[in-house]
Amino acid sequence: MARTASLSGFPEWLPEERLVEQHVLDTLRRVFELHGFASIETRSVETVGQLLRKGEIDKEVYGLSRLQDDEGGTPDRGGKADQHALALHFDLTVPFARYVVENAGYLAFPFRRYQIQKVWRGERPQEGRAREFTQADIDVVGDGELPFRYDVEIALVIAEALSALPIPDFQLRVNNRKLAEGFYRGIGLTDTAGVLRSIDKLEKIGPAKVAELLKSELGATDEQAQKALQLAGIRTGDLSFVAQVRALGVSNDLLEEGLNELEQVIDAAVQRAPGKVLADLSIARGLDYYTGTVVETVLVGHEQLGSICSGGRYDALASKGNRKFPGVGLSIGVTRLVSRILSQDLAKASRSVPTAVLVALANDDNWGAAQDVAAQLRSRGIPTEVAAKAEKFGKQIKFADRRGIPFVWFTDDDGTHQVKDIRSGKQVVAAPETWMPPAADLVVQVATAGAVPAQVS
Amino acid sequence: MARTASLSGFPEWLPEERLVEQHVLDTLRRVFELHGFASIETRSVETVGQLLRKGEIDKEVYGLSRLQDDEGGTPDRGGKADQHALALHFDLTVPFARYVVENAGYLAFPFRRYQIQKVWRGERPQEGRAREFTQADIDVVGDGELPFRYDVEIALVIAEALSALPIPDFQLRVNNRKLAEGFYRGIGLTDTAGVLRSIDKLEKIGPAKVAELLKSELGATDEQAQKALQLAGIRTGDLSFVAQVRALGVSNDLLEEGLNELEQVIDAAVQRAPGKVLADLSIARGLDYYTGTVVETVLVGHEQLGSICSGGRYDALASKGNRKFPGVGLSIGVTRLVSRILSQDLAKASRSVPTAVLVALANDDNWGAAQDVAAQLRSRGIPTEVAAKAEKFGKQIKFADRRGIPFVWFTDDDGTHQVKDIRSGKQVVAAPETWMPPAADLVVQVATAGAVPAQVS
Numbered sequence: 001m002a003r004t005a006s007l008s009g010f011p012e013w014l015p016e017e018r019l020v021e022q023h024v025l026d027t028l029r030r031v032f033e034l035h036g037f038a039s040i041e042t043r044s045v046e047t048v049g050q051l052l053r054k055g056e057i058d059k060e061v062y063g064l065s066r067l068q069d070d071e072g073g074t075p076d077r078g079g080k081a082d083q084h085a086l087a088l089h090f091d092l093t094v095p096f097a098r099y100v101v102e103n104a105g106y107l108a109f110p111f112r113r114y115q116i117q118k119v120w121r122g123e124r125p126q127e128g129r130a131r132e133f134t135q136a137d138i139d140v141v142g143d144g145e146l147p148f149r150y151d152v153e154i155a156l157v158i159a160e161a162l163s164a165l166p167i168p169d170f171q172l173r174v175n176n177r178k179l180a181e182g183f184y185r186g187i188g189l190t191d192t193a194g195v196l197r198s199i200d201k202l203e204k205i206g207p208a209k210v211a212e213l214l215k216s217e218l219g220a221t222d223e224q225a226q227k228a229l230q231l232a233g234i235r236t237g238d239l240s241f242v243a244q245v246r247a248l249g250v251s252n253d254l255l256e257e258g259l260n261e262l263e264q265v266i267d268a269a270v271q272r273a274p275g276k277v278l279a280d281l282s283i284a285r286g287l288d289y290y291t292g293t294v295v296e297t298v299l300v301g302h303e304q305l306g307s308i309c310s311g312g313r314y315d316a317l318a319s320k321g322n323r324k325f326p327g328v329g330l331s332i333g334v335t336r337l338v339s340r341i342l343s344q345d346l347a348k349a350s351r352s353v354p355t356a357v358l359v360a361l362a363n364d365d366n367w368g369a370a371q372d373v374a375a376q377l378r379s380r381g382i383p384t385e386v387a388a389k390a391e392k393f394g395k396q397i398k399f400a401d402r403r404g405i406p407f408v409w410f411t412d413d414d415g416t417h418q419v420k421d422i423r424s425g426k427q428v429v430a431a432p433e434t435w436m437p438p439a440a441d442l443v444v445q446v447a448t449a450g451a452v453p454a455q456v457s
Numbered sequence: 458m459a460r461t462a463s464l465s466g467f468p469e470w471l472p473e474e475r476l477v478e479q480h481v482l483d484t485l486r487r488v489f490e491l492h493g494f495a496s497i498e499t500r501s502v503e504t505v506g507q508l509l510r511k512g513e514i515d516k517e518v519y520g521l522s523r524l525q526d527d528e529g530g531t532p533d534r535g536g537k538a539d540q541h542a543l544a545l546h547f548d549l550t551v552p553f554a555r556y557v558v559e560n561a562g563y564l565a566f567p568f569r570r571y572q573i574q575k576v577w578r579g580e581r582p583q584e585g586r587a588r589e590f591t592q593a594d595i596d597v598v599g600d601g602e603l604p605f606r607y608d609v610e611i612a613l614v615i616a617e618a619l620s621a622l623p624i625p626d627f628q629l630r631v632n633n634r635k636l637a638e639g640f641y642r643g644i645g646l647t648d649t650a651g652v653l654r655s656i657d658k659l660e661k662i663g664p665a666k667v668a669e670l671l672k673s674e675l676g677a678t679d680e681q682a683q684k685a686l687q688l689a690g691i692r693t694g695d696l697s698f699v700a701q702v703r704a705l706g707v708s709n710d711l712l713e714e715g716l717n718e719l720e721q722v723i724d725a726a727v728q729r730a731p732g733k734v735l736a737d738l739s740i741a742r743g744l745d746y747y748t749g750t751v752v753e754t755v756l757v758g759h760e761q762l763g764s765i766c767s768g769g770r771y772d773a774l775a776s777k778g779n780r781k782f783p784g785v786g787l788s789i790g791v792t793r794l795v796s797r798i799l800s801q802d803l804a805k806a807s808r809s810v811p812t813a814v815l816v817a818l819a820n821d822d823n824w825g826a827a828q829d830v831a832a833q834l835r836s837r838g839i840p841t842e843v844a845a846k847a848e849k850f851g852k853q854i855k856f857a858d859r860r861g862i863p864f865v866w867f868t869d870d871d872g873t874h875q876v877k878d879i880r881s882g883k884q885v886v887a888a889p890e891t892w893m894p895p896a897a898d899l900v901v902q903v904a905t906a907g908a909v910p911a912q913v914s
Contacts, residue, residue: 006559007543010500014563015570018496034835036812036842039475043467043589044501044575048524060523066579067505067518067544086464087524102463106471108809108859110845113472118501122523132500147845149824156828272828352565355493367606371613371729378491385493388567388604402565 009125010132011339019349021134021338023446024165025116028136028332031161032114035153037138040113042095044120049083050098051090059090060122088120092137092331093311097318100141100325109143109325110150116334127305127343130335139329141317146326148261151293151313152268158309158330159273162297166347166448167337169300170308172273173235173280174265177290177312179245179258180231180281186252187227194218199232200284207233232282239266241279261292291315295330305340308333350445351404354383356437357419358400359409361390366411373409373417376432382442384409397422406441466582467589468796476806478591478795480903481622482573485593485789488618489571492610494595497570499552501577506540507555508547516547517579545577549594549788554775557598557782566600566782567607573791584762584800587792596786598774603783605718608750608770609725615766615787616730619754623804623905624794626757627765629730630692630737631722634747634769636702636715637688637738643709644684651675656689657741664690689739696723698736718749748772752787762797765790807902808861811840813894814876815857816866818847823868830866830874833889839899841866854879863898 064086092115116136140150181192198213214220234244269277285294292313309332317327359370374384410418420427521543549572573593597607638649655670671677691701726734742751749770766789774784816827831841867875877884
């Protein structure tokens, strides 16, 4: 990872790095599909009007304009004023909401989908923050109503998916907006959005400054500020957070509802994903319009990387007239994870190409016969290349070696086939119809440092 | 396919349509990897300077500008003048060339890669021509030189890949620029690019008008124009094109070289991909900077759709100082193919979700036990959902039925498990540790009209 991107904020991987990324993507897809999530993709562009639908956004959006426009004008140009101008999506939630509304007549609700695509944000690039990056989202969306159970399920699916990746230990930190807002109301703070905005800064500016903010901007008393901070200080890996909240002596119906919801999530997680999910009452999720469960996720020991998976519950992910589509979902920052895996050598591909066997050429006329051997190997799932020229065998072996191709196939003039493991030098007589490499050599393995290699699907 | 895209030129698929697209993408990936092609992705944006590097381009490019730029200006805005401005790539060849130059020190040459990504062109949308679409490219690139054999191999790999797709019969139509240019020189026409440009219009305007063009624009004589048209009229599925060209009585070294190259491609194809590859001496490939083999591909019976796979040989795909990187590659228009498959019902997914089994709930307290059953099924690769609410069994069966989920799992109060095939109504006692659905129901199948279903990987 000595290389830096030639365009800041737009990372690109070498083939052996891309294999690690593919392993991550394939693993996520496999887990999502095992849980019945259907794949969709949405177009990369939305209208500016759609992107700004929820009002204020804090994302930097890239607008589009056609270069070769004859009038020299910019009909597609993303001016703030032009709601019909096109721009690249900055997340997968806004496009998904639009997709649900447009296709509501064709979808079966509750609709569960996964979506793995690139998104773009014109922000200042830094580690963990790219301008083009891949997100992997799962959401369940209902028509009119959506049982709370999906909040529990989504958290468990994500815990399972992240557990299958070659990454360090992680923690899903879960809170509930109803719990927080009910609590703030219970202590007499009515601008709950304002309180959340301040609490969101806790990690950045510390409790003393948050208390100041609460008092100066929201008119909180000393006691109110302290109570809000006490709530935000609660973090438990079990159900003890319930008693800790109750001990603060605040009573409010919304608080009770949120407490009950969060209890359901943590209760299931303690059993089904032990150690992976915490109740963390400091989680606020800034400007986003969540209405219940909220989640952020950190890699243990890599907390400064920021959240690698975030999301939560929207009472109205989308709406169409009076019809509301509540949703709950989480979004994994794939590029953020892959960048960290690569920069810290957390996992490695066993070779830089899919090829398991190189069929060598004894002379240039044998290319057709070599292709026959290759076709037989491929027909049994063995990735195979044929040498393009009958160079010296040493050179052909070097060709394989440079790419990490483990086996080179030779055919003698008398038609005898032999295959050489170029790592050990061991060479055996083999038949193209039956020979198989060991399973660990058949396809590229992505191995975690110190763990059992995982197979790339 | 009654739906039309909500934004013209930006197609989006329903979940059951996306399954067809995924099947196409998975199939291409599998074939490419079996042939040892490594995956890479490049960033979606290039600088305008990079996109215009080859001089004139006939593609409509989308430039980018940051909407929330504080100065109200457009620093990233794609003006023609600003070479550093950012724009979306319009193909995968230009970005690949840049990638090769930037990473030449890290790659093993000849380097073979596949690249499956979206590209964007701001053209007028029509069937087969979208503004955002997916291409699947394979290329082999050499350092300094690249044996011609790769031209042969690339054509065979593509023929194998297309044969594995749920599409009608196809024809790769292959020509060779050396053959054509040598021939034109041999008959005394020196503006070979000009002749190619005219010949490229053959299908659109017919031979009489092409002859007029050749005479009026390039000063060709009647006889020269007729010879050029005679050459373009040659199309054979075997090696007889060689004799037909020779019969035109033109002699030129470059012509001989091209004739020999094309003969190698067709000779291998006759043996290894019979009926799939033609020598078609009308293929010109317009403005693109090919230097040898050129390929276009049509779906038989869908010729008006245009080429579904095109490409060829560049003597200098990229260069770095004096160092040249010759390449040969082909690009499949995935979105064009998938649009046609869907609009003409050429293939269909067996259900709209990955789920094979819905675990029903007898009462709401059983959710945990149902999750245990689901986890056991998933651990053996069976995609499984759990009902979110203990609704009437009829309603839970309807939930499965609407999605095409073939099996519903019931657990009685005494712990007996039963699984019902909701298509036949047949219900059997089953154990979550051992029960397997038939292979055809395990994962979604994509079936071609009248063909054996193919398994989605």
